[in-house]
Amino acid sequence: MSGFARGKRRKFTSYVLTYAGLVSLFLVFVFPLLWIVGISLKTREQIFTNPPVFFWIPTFENYVHVLTQSDFLASFGNSLVVTTASVTLSLLIGIPASYTFARFHFPGRGVAMITLLIMRMLPPVAILLPLFVLFKAVGLSNTRISVIIAYTTFSLPLIVWVMKDYFANLPKELEEAAYIDGASRMLAFRRIVLPLARPGIVTAAILSLLLAWNDFIFAAILTNNATRTSPVLLASYAGGETGTNWGAITASGVLVVIPVIIFSLIVQKHLVQGLSSGTVK
Amino acid sequence: MVAQQFEPTGGYVDMVGEDAMSERRNAWIKFQDRMFVPLTTVPTIIASLLVFGIPLTFSLLLSFQGWTIDSALLAGRFVGLANYEDLFTDPLFRSSLLLTIGYTLSTVTLELLFGLGVALLLNSRVPFVRIFRTALIIPMMITPIVAALTWKLLLDPSYGLVNAILGTRTVWLGDPNLALIAVGIVNIWQNTPFVAILLLAGLQSLPSEPVEAAAVDGANSWQTFRHVTLPLLMPYVVVAVLLRTIFEFRSFENIWVMTGGGPANATKLLSVYTFEASFLSFDLTLAAASSWVMLFIVLIFCVFFILATKRKEIQ
Numbered sequence: 001m002s003g004f005a006r007g008k009r010r011k012f013t014s015y016v017l018t019y020a021g022l023v024s025l026f027l028v029f030v031f032p033l034l035w036i037v038g039i040s041l042k043t044r045e046q047i048f049t050n051p052p053v054f055f056w057i058p059t060f061e062n063y064v065h066v067l068t069q070s071d072f073l074a075s076f077g078n079s080l081v082v083t084t085a086s087v088t089l090s091l092l093i094g095i096p097a098s099y100t101f102a103r104f105h106f107p108g109r110g111v112a113m114i115t116l117l118i119m120r121m122l123p124p125v126a127i128l129l130p131l132f133v134l135f136k137a138v139g140l141s142n143t144r145i146s147v148i149i150a151y152t153t154f155s156l157p158l159i160v161w162v163m164k165d166y167f168a169n170l171p172k173e174l175e176e177a178a179y180i181d182g183a184s185r186m187l188a189f190r191r192i193v194l195p196l197a198r199p200g201i202v203t204a205a206i207l208s209l210l211l212a213w214n215d216f217i218f219a220a221i222l223t224n225n226a227t228r229t230s231p232v233l234l235a236s237y238a239g240g241e242t243g244t245n246w247g248a249i250t251a252s253g254v255l256v257v258i259p260v261i262i263f264s265l266i267v268q269k270h271l272v273q274g275l276s277s278g279t280v281k
Numbered sequence: 282m283v284a285q286q287f288e289p290t291g292g293y294v295d296m297v298g299e300d301a302m303s304e305r306r307n308a309w310i311k312f313q314d315r316m317f318v319p320l321t322t323v324p325t326i327i328a329s330l331l332v333f334g335i336p337l338t339f340s341l342l343l344s345f346q347g348w349t350i351d352s353a354l355l356a357g358r359f360v361g362l363a364n365y366e367d368l369f370t371d372p373l374f375r376s377s378l379l380l381t382i383g384y385t386l387s388t389v390t391l392e393l394l395f396g397l398g399v400a401l402l403l404n405s406r407v408p409f410v411r412i413f414r415t416a417l418i419i420p421m422m423i424t425p426i427v428a429a430l431t432w433k434l435l436l437d438p439s440y441g442l443v444n445a446i447l448g449t450r451t452v453w454l455g456d457p458n459l460a461l462i463a464v465g466i467v468n469i470w471q472n473t474p475f476v477a478i479l480l481l482a483g484l485q486s487l488p489s490e491p492v493e494a495a496a497v498d499g500a501n502s503w504q505t506f507r508h509v510t511l512p513l514l515m516p517y518v519v520v521a522v523l524l525r526t527i528f529e530f531r532s533f534e535n536i537w538v539m540t541g542g543g544p545a546n547a548t549k550l551l552s553v554y555t556f557e558a559s560f561l562s563f564d565l566t567l568a569a570a571s572s573w574v575m576l577f578i579v580l581i582f583c584v585f586f587i588l589a590t591k592r593k594e595i596q
Contacts, residue, residue, distance in 0.1 A: 021402045022413045029474060030416050033423070035442055036431045052445050093328060096321035106318050112326070118583045119333055123531035125552045126572035126579075129559040130336035130343070137354055153332035156325055184310045185317040214424045216534050221560060231426040238430055238538045246434060253427040264422040268415060271422070272478040276520060 040250035047246050062247035063255070072252055074226070075233040079256075082144050082219075082229055083212040086151035090208050093152065094159030095201065099189055101160060102167035103175075113164075120157035124217050132221050142224040150218045155208035162207065162274045166200030167193065203270040206263045213260060230256045337576070343569035350565060357566075364570040373546065374571065377554040384465060384550055385529045391469050392525055393518065396476025401506075403477065404484045414481070421474040429538035432467045436539075454540050457547035464536050464548055468529065476521045483517030484510070523586045527579060551575055 039047055041058035066072050100106075101113055131150065132141065140146040170193065178188040194201075216231040223232060234256065237249045264271065339354075344364050346357030368374050403414050420428065435442045436453040444450055453463045491513065495505040511518075533552040536542065542549040542557065549557075555575060558568035 015407060018402065018405045018407050022407075022410065025399060025402065025413060026416055029420050029470065032431060032435055032442075032470075033419065036434065039434065048440050050440060050445065052440075052442060093324040097325040100318050100321040104318050112322070114587060115329070116325075117587070118580070119329060121527045121579055121583050121586070122333070123552060123575050123579060125531065125533055125555050125559075126575045127333065127336055127340075128556070129565060129568050129572060130340035131332065132559075133350065133354070133565070134336055134339065149328075150332060153328045156328060160325065182307075182310070184313045186313055189317075210422065214426075216424075216426045216537075217556075231424055234424075234426045234430060235534075235538050238426075238433055246440075249430060250434070253424075253430055257423045257427050260422055260424060261419055264418055265415065268418050271418060272475065272482055275475065276479055276524060 036250050037254055039246055040254050042247065044247060062251035066248055066251045066255065069248075071233060072230075072255075075228055075230045076255070078144060078223070078227055079213060079229040079231075082147050082151065083209055085144075085148045086155060086212045087205055087209045089148065089152040090155035090159055091201065091205055094156045094204070095163055095194075095197075096189070097156075098160040098163035099167050099193060102164045103172075113160075116157040116160050119154075120161075124154070128217060128221055131218075135222060141222065142227060144223070144227050146222040147219050147227075147229070150222065151208075151212040151215065154218075155211050158207050158211065158274070159204045162204045163197065163200055166197055166203075170196055199270075203267045203274050206267045207271075207274050209263060210260060340569040340572055343566050344573050346566060348566055350563060360566075364566045365574075367567055368570045368574065371567075373549065374554060376546065377549045377551050378574075380461070380549065381530065381551040384461065384532070385526060388465050388468050388472075388529050388532075389522060389525045392473050392476045392529075393522055395469065395473045396480055396521065397518075399473060399477035400480035400484055403481050414478070417474045417477065420471050421478075423471075425471070425534040426538055428471050429467065429535040432463075432470075432535070433539050436463060455544055457545045460540050460544055460547045464532075464539050467535050467539065468532055471535070472525060472528070476525060479521050479524075480514065480517055483514050487513050519589050523582060523589060527582050527586070530575075530579065530582075 040062050041060070042053065042056060043059055043061065046053045046056050101109060135141045135146045140149075174192050174196070175185075175188045178192050179185075183191070214231065215229075216235060219229040219232045220235065223229065230252070234249070234252060237245070237252075267274070342355075343357065345359055345361065347360045347363075348357030399417070403410060403417070433454070436444075438444060438450055438452045438455070441453075443453070451459070454460050487510065491509045492505055495509045500508070531552055532550060533556065536548050536550060536553055537556070540548045542553040551571070552575070555568055555571045558564045558571055
């Protein structure tokens with residue numbers, strides 16, 4: 001009886017410790033972001049009060065200010081255009097390739113897969129200079145097209161590897177039955193494999209969407225004030241001192257991050273699997 | 282070829298014509314099938330050549346040449362290893378190389394230690410643990426520039442939350458002794474969740490029998506973890522360490538936004554050095570050499586990576 005009670009007490013203690021740990025995790029990893037959301041809902045006086053204000057009536061004036069600013073809207077629009085275009089293109093190019101890598105053996109396949117894996121590892125800053133020079137030489141500098149080309153290609157390794165694992169897990173028999181019925185490989189791929197692979201495609205699409213939406217370094221170099229994306233605009237706020245415009249900075253940051261969070265939560269189960277695809281089985 | 286055994290049969294008027302037609306159809310399908318592999322892979326190969334192959338070859342050439350942005354693309358003259366000599370005799374480059382190595386080693390080590398702790402915590406079977414798992418995804422996914430801005434404001438000397446909590450007025454990002462630690466902590470904050478969730482996936486995929494056997498043998502929970510769980514988790518740890526090393530090595534955004542490489546070059550990592558040589562001082566051949574030093578280091582890690590993850594299916 002006493003042993004049972006001790007066991008119960010020990011279980012209770014371990015519960016308390018676990019929750020204490022989990023809550024501190026939350027405080028460390030999420031609270032800083034909530035604080036920033038809080039700043040975006042404060043007036044200028046409330047932001048610059050010492051000690052900080054913890055309870056206040058939220059105001060949306062910062063969001064109104066940001067959303068009526070042509071700078072922010074233009075960059076947000078550019079981000080939308082660039083992201084949509086590069087996700088579409090990279091899926092169109094990457095998914096068929098990935099299927100071929102998963103299903104067919106042909107000379108050079110291993111080398112191609114490894115090359116794609118390495119492409120994903122290369123530091124963008126080390127490719128930026130020649131890319132910039134070459135885009136300039138063909139007259140594409142300062143255009144959204146240049147960034148779209150860059151994002152599309154940088155997404156390809158991600159898409160190919162994520163989808164390859166997915167395709168490899170689909171039963172081969174379905175395609176074989178289609179071949180027997182006289183379908184070509186293309187037809188079997190389009191009509192039978194693609195619909196089955198939809199969940200994998202969603203993951204791949206969102207991962208490449210996040211890559212394009214979150215990128216700073218390519219857009220910083222390949223775009224100008226008219227074609228820059230949101231992260232470039234946000235970074236320009238940080239140039240030197242952050243000044244007194246914290247309300248606008250935090251509100252724009254929140255607006256840029258909201259889509260990221262929504263999409264990340266959609267694929268949360270597959271997120272790490274996707275980001276480390278080609279590595280852990 | 283398989284399809285030929287299943288040619289349509291039945292009451293057609295002109296069987297010969299039908300045969301010819303289906304033969305032509307089969308030949309067409311055969312042709313399509315032969316083209317399938319090239320058709321599906323060539324666009325990826327072309328894109329990779331355009332954005333990786335050609336630029337990388339070009340910068341490799343540049344790194345052995347004298348060239349300026351106003352010259353014609355291939356007009357540089359060969360200067361041998363002069364650019365690399367310039368690079369390695371530049372004290373700023375040498376210090377940034379050392380700084381990058383130290384920075385990468387320490388951030389990856391801490392991410393691994395914290396990540397392992399967080400993974401074990403998130404692996405506990407208590408109600409609502411899922412909510413915490415989900416919440417942890419957010420910092421790792423948010424736009425790096427926003428994460429950097431967030432921490433720039435939190436670390437603000439006068440009105441930042443960090444100083445308000447600590448009751449200090451430390452100038453975190455303006456002090457050469459603190460700045461690198463501060464940007465490092467931000468990177469650790471943003472990337473520990475990735476390590477944690479990767480290791481959590483590893484923990485959840487482990488078989489339960491060895492742990493149960495250890496418990497039967499009377500091992501306490503530390504012994505079980507040290508001698509049973511950790512060895513089984515090792516493949517995931519290796520992947521996490523290699524991936525984080527490769528990605529920590531390229532750290533750029535948070536540093537660029539928070540300190541711009543300063544103060545007094547205290548946070549000038551290789552990526553910042555390369556970026557500045559490329560786009561601020563426009564010393565393009567030096568930048569190409571510095572890019573290739575970075576690429577070379579990453580390629581070495583890639584070899585480790587590929588050997589460590591041994592993808593048998595590729596061969």
